[in-house]
Amino acid sequence: MLKELASVIDRLEDLLADLQQQETPSPGRVFSSTTPEPISRLVNHWQKLFVGQSGPAPSALQPAAASGTSRWVEELEHLLIRLRHGHKRLHQVQQSTSNRLRQTTLLLQQSDFSPPEADALLSELEGPDAGHQEQLWKLIDCYQAALALCTERHTNISTSYHELRVRLQLLIDELPFSGDIASELNKIKRQLLQLVDDNLLPGLCLQLIELTIEGCRQERHNSTLFLAQLNNNLGEMHHHFAISLSEGEALFDARTHHGHHIAGELRAIGEHLVSQDNAPLKEEIELRMRSISHVLVQHERLQERERSLLNRMNAMEQQIQSLKRESNNFKQQLSAQNDKLFIDNLTQIYNRAAMEERLAVEYRRWLRYQTPLCVALLDIDYFKDINDRYGHLAGDKALRLIARTIQKSLRDSDFVARYGGEEFLILLNNVNPEHIRIPLEKLREQLKKIPFRFKNERVTITASIGATLFLQGDNTTSALERADQALYRAKHEGRDQIIIA
Numbered sequence: 001m002l003k004e005l006a007s008v009i010d011r012l013e014d015l016l017a018d019l020q021q022q023e024t025p026s027p028g029r030v031f032s033s034t035t036p037e038p039i040s041r042l043v044n045h046w047q048k049l050f051v052g053q054s055g056p057a058p059s060a061l062q063p064a065a066a067s068g069t070s071r072w073v074e075e076l077e078h079l080l081i082r083l084r085h086g087h088k089r090l091h092q093v094q095q096s097t098s099n100r101l102r103q104t105t106l107l108l109q110q111s112d113f114s115p116p117e118a119d120a121l122l123s124e125l126e127g128p129d130a131g132h133q134e135q136l137w138k139l140i141d142c143y144q145a146a147l148a149l150c151t152e153r154h155t156n157i158s159t160s161y162h163e164l165r166v167r168l169q170l171l172i173d174e175l176p177f178s179g180d181i182a183s184e185l186n187k188i189k190r191q192l193l194q195l196v197d198d199n200l201l202p203g204l205c206l207q208l209i210e211l212t213i214e215g216c217r218q219e220r221h222n223s224t225l226f227l228a229q230l231n232n233n234l235g236e237m238h239h240h241f242a243i244s245l246s247e248g249e250a251l252f253d254a255r256t257h258h259g260h261h262i263a264g265e266l267r268a269i270g271e272h273l274v275s276q277d278n279a280p281l282k283e284e285i286e287l288r289m290r291s292i293s294h295v296l297v298q299h300e301r302l303q304e305r306e307r308s309l310l311n312r313m314n315a316m317e318q319q320i321q322s323l324k325r326e327s328n329n330f331k332q333q334l335s336a337q338n339d340k341l342f343i344d345n346l347t348q349i350y351n352r353a354a355m356e357e358r359l360a361v362e363y364r365r366w367l368r369y370q371t372p373l374c375v376a377l378l379d380i381d382y383f384k385d386i387n388d389r390y391g392h393l394a395g396d397k398a399l400r401l402i403a404r405t406i407q408k409s410l411r412d413s414d415f416v417a418r419y420g421g422e423e424f425l426i427l428l429n430n431v432n433p434e435h436i437r438i439p440l441e442k443l444r445e446q447l448k449k450i451p452f453r454f455k456n457e458r459v460t461i462t463a464s465i466g467a468t469l470f471l472q473g474d475n476t477t478s479a480l481e482r483a484d485q486a487l488y489r490a491k492h493e494g495r496d497q498i499i500i501a
């Protein structure tokens with residue numbers, strides 16, 4: 001992809017150079033607007049003498065494209081700066097990705113658990129520009145953990161099957177793919193939720209790694225296609241432009257030549273008129289007039305060529321417009337993809353990645369201004385029972401409604417993200433430290449009031465909340481840990497309650 005981007009930049013630079021050259025007034029250019037054009041002066045002169053009209057030269061001789069050119073130059077210069085910047089960033093990302101993946105590869109090669117399919121995947125991973133390296137890295141981590149759990153050859157197992165499944169579900173939510181890849185990922189997620197045999201976990205991890213790589217490949221393919229198309233368009237545009245320029249120059253030369261011819265004829269008429277006033281003079285004039293009308297025919301042909309030149313310039317303008325439309329589409333796709341990176345697939349609220357960013361921002365703000373900041377963890381009570389009794393689809397539906405209710409219950413300036421499977425993180429900024437219980441109680445009550453109905457049964461879902469204010473000397477981890485401990489207490493002291501630590 002870097003290669004294609006580089007050649008797009010090359011083409012744009014060529015085009016820009018040509019446009020800039022054309023923009024500079026020069027007597028040798030057909031569209032120069034400042035230099036009086038010899039041919040238009042001549043035609044004007046000729047019109048005065050023979051047709052009895054004076055005025056500006058025919059419109060085809062006007063510098064029609066001159067004002068448009070400077071606009072193109074500006075736009076192209078702008079585009080070039082952005083492309084060069086993008087090229088540099090892509091290069092840096094590729095470098096860091098390949099370094100990290102090389103480390104991963106080494107790590108996995110050292111493990112004696114990797115089955116033969118893993119080798120094929122590893123060689124894919126070694127490719128220089130695999131995307132989403134963060135998620136791949138985490139998936140490989142999960143894969144290693146799953147293998148360790150299955151073989152039980154590692155004594156210091158810290159991750160349980162349950163935790164691993166929850167981690168994998170979260171990772172799936174973070175993957176920003178759409179279409180077939182997204183539905184395959186959802187299938188795996190469902191399998192994770194219903195998995196009875198934990199020995200199948202390593203296989204599911206491998207499938208996830210494979211899908212992520214495929215997703216990256218598709219993304220790369222789409223970007224490469226776009227760049228190739230852009231490159232083609234620019235190539236075509238450049239071709240038209242080169243033809244237009246050389247045609248313009250040829251036209252100018254031809255016109256100058258014909259201009260001289262007409263001027264010579266006019267001079268000859270003048271000389272004969274002065275020196276003779278008899279019959280042979282009339283004959284001579286007739287002869288010259290025939291010659292002039294021949295030149296006129298040629299002149300009309302030149303005008304036709306000029307019209308076609310203008311048409312070509314119009315085609316170019318349209319191509320630039322379509323190029324702009326394509327670039328805009330691409331930009332929109334990229335920003336949609338970016339949004340997806342921070343939105344949880346199921347609930348459509350912020351995901352954990354977004355939460356990490358926001359928490360860091362709020363923490364820095366708290367350090368600077370010391371306005372009270374509260375972090376709360378909310379976990380749905382006995383959610384496993386909902387899944388077990390009414391099915392995972394019902395569980396999914398409940399999660400969506402719960403997320404929406406939390407969002408509605410809070411102020412716009414507060415922040416909520418899906419922290420884990422049925423766990424949510426809430427940030428309340430600028431709160432009155434004496435009254436942080438009030439909005440959280442209101443939220444707990446509203447969740448309890450949601451009229452869930454599964455299999456015709458009225459079901460009440462409750463939530464436990466652990467919350468804390470950021471205190472002197474805190475960092476994000478220590479505050480989160482305190483909120484987590486508070487949540488743990490809320491669960492163990494009977495659930496459906498709030499503990500503020």
Ligand SMILES: Nc1nc2c(ncn2[C@@H]2O[C@H](COP(=O)(O)OP(=O)(O)OP(=O)(O)O)[C@@H](O)[C@H]2O)c(=O)[nH]1
Pocket residue numbers: 169193346379380381382383384385387391392393394395396399420421422491495
């Ligand atoms: N339907 C559905 N279930 C999910 C999702 N993510 C996590 N879960 C389920 O949420 C349940 C969480 O169970 P536990 O961690 O045992 O907790 P719990 O049953 O809520 O019990 P307590 O938290 O102790 O009150 C598990 O059954 C997960 O499979 C999801 O995206 N959709």
